[in-house]
Amino acid sequence: MTTRQQLADAFDALLEPARFKDYGPNGLQVEGRAAVRRIVSGVTASRALIEAAIAAQADALLVHHGLFWRGQDGRVTGWMKQRLALLLQHDINLFAYHLPLDAHPELGNNAQLGRVLGLQAQARFGDQDLGFLGARVQEGPFAGPRALADHVQQALGRPVTLVEGGDGPIGRIAWCTGGAQGWFEAAIAAGAQAFITGEISEPQAHYARECGVSFLACGHHATERYGAPAVAAHVAAQLGLEHRFVDIDNPA
Known part of the structure; x- marks a missing residue:
């Protein structure tokens, strides 16, 4: 069994978030269940991606664009409430790495x-x-x-x-x-x-x-479709976890 903390440690060891000055928190943004078997990766923690992770019975979600950014007003309403409610209801861990995921020399x-x-x-x-x-x-x-x-x-x-x-x-x-x-x-x-x-x-x-x-x-x-699945696949193989990448269509 892989624990949430072991997964967090593996991501941090690979991406070294402490080296970066960033626009929001890197690492575990929303705490879910303690045991992890399956990871879903994607670009942005949108409601559509969270719903796809729920359908895939994921225990953890790895994204490049997380939920929390410097300068937000901090209120949990509207789209933020909807996304958080889904993650918390289904006990899914949300990991987000912004600049560290851009910068990794092989997998970023x-x-x-x-x-x-x-x-x-x-x-x-x-x-x-x-x-x-x-x-x-x-x-x-x-x-x-x-x-x-x-x-x-x-x-x-x-x-x-x-x-x-x-x-x-x-x-x-x-x-x-x-x-x-x-x-x-x-x-x-x-x-x-x-x-x-x-x-x-x-x-x-x-x-x-x-x-x-x-x-x-x-x-x-x-x-930015390529870093999250590369990192998630690498860590999943390292820890013996299942991994699936979900690409939510976005014209931007």
């Missing part, structure tokens, strides 16, 4: 997105070394921004917003999953010819055109 969101896109990380950049900088593993540089965007669209199975910064070959690519559009300037300073992330805000289009570095917004959810 950035590492796993690189794997999916066929990119090899060669360096890290930005605050807390969350950004990855590297190149294509095979076939050499991309012919240009559109070739890179087409490759990413095919790999992720969704449209990509591309702002072209130039028309030459692209070899040095930076990436950081989710809402990392604010890291574009750091990626430019690190020597990237293109930057891949989840979202775009108004300033990034101007930076791309003025600095000659292409910007690709590929979806917050779409770029």
